[in-house]
Amino acid sequence: MDWTLEVVIVPVKDIERSIEFYRDRVGFDLDHDTDMGEARIVQFTPRGSGCSIVIGTLPSQNQMEPGSLKGLQLVVSDAATAREELIGRGVDASELTVFDERDGGTFFGFSDPDGNSWAVQELRVRAEKPLIPVEYRGRFGEEYEVE
Template sequence: MNWTLEVVVVPVSDVDRAKAFYSEQLGFTVDHDTRMGDHVRIVQLTPPGSGCSVVIGKGAVPEMAPGSLKGLQLVVPDIHKAHAQLLERGVKVSEVQVLGESPTPTPDPLDNVGFVFFEDPDGNGWAVQQISDRG
């Protein structure tokens, strides 16, 4: 039986600002932006190529302090290309860092160990890791 992670709730203070960041700066697809009256709003966004989405909103999402989520991780096949794309879109992103040693020999020394880091406007922390082949 497969167990798939489909949604992660990301706590934000301003839904419109967060929606713009995730869709316009990170390039996530807006799956839906649902309003149920004045007090409930749910926005679901999905990173390109991902089977897991993030949900931001108010009223119907679990109460967490905005910016309290750390350690979210995206995976890309080319960390330098991802870094350049984030910079082009105005995201304040770290330089490429090498963390540890690759557990398997790869032609690219950044595979498995190349990372960049950024935060959304509320301070939720994200990592981007290069994995070009999962075997």
């Protein structure tokens, strides 16, 4: 049996500020923003990822302190380009750190407005072999457009 991690809850204080950060600055796709009256669920997916993040007001989200999630990890094929892209959108990203010259040894980081932190790892192989091939990236049966 496969067990896939598909959603991570990220605790935030201000939903609107977090939408602006994750959608407009980081560039995650906004999958849905569902207001059910008593609870609100906002889901984002990093382009090319099989795992999404959710912010909102569900009881499980309210049990975590905003900013308490540390070290979520993203993977990109070119860390320098990804870092410059984030900086260009107003995200404060750390310098590149090379722990190992081999593929997978380069990192940088950033945090959201609440202090939830992200590590970004470079795996150059993802340029040639994406984890999820482009033709399989559509959600809920929709077509995925390559920019």
